[in-house]
Amino acid sequence: EAQVTQNPRYLITVTGKKLTVTCSQNMNHEYMSWYRQDPGLGLRQIYYSMNVEVTDKGDVPEGYKVSRKEKRNFPLILESPSPNQTSLYFCASSLSPGNYGYTFGSGTRLTVV
């Protein structure tokens, strides 16, 4: 089944403890992206990657890192999480954003205390 897989689905952590949210797609998509969803603010892009080793900032990149060493994987790294990063995170991929739609993962609900 074609899908975007995120792990973990739920995570509660403490301020300052580094964490990684993994994202993997099995559709050979070149484009991958991370969004966060917050009440009243909607979905906002954090980082995106056009291809392997090519990443760039979205609208809200502060406090996050990403890497794209392989086409299928695009992990989101929080080096020192803070409570304002408590959110619902989504990974998405597309064969080509201009011509094809996006497939989203099931989401990761992160709580930082």
Place this chain on the structure above:
Amino acid sequence: KQEVTQIPAALSVPEGENLVLNCSFTDSAIYNLQWFRQDPGKGLTSLLLIQSSQREQTSGRLNASLDKSSGRSTLYIAASQPGDSATYLCAVGIYNQGGKLIFGQGTELSVKP
């Protein structure tokens, strides 16, 4: 700056009713528009993708239209069912923004048996 607005924010209808969800955007320079469905605590499921050169797309009981010149899209749901209850999000893809989607805040739909 592109802004996407969805009206109404919430809608409750009896089962069997036909309904229309509205999405408007401020800048017509989009390359596509996508409608998603989000169930509580879950990911986004793509429903329909309309390229900027298209006027409408259909899938089963769903029909989405796009009028770029007026900055509007509608999602028509025929013969609504309780299983259609979810939040519906529209998102536009904009040029020169790294494949970013700009999302509306969504319409929360409740279909009563």
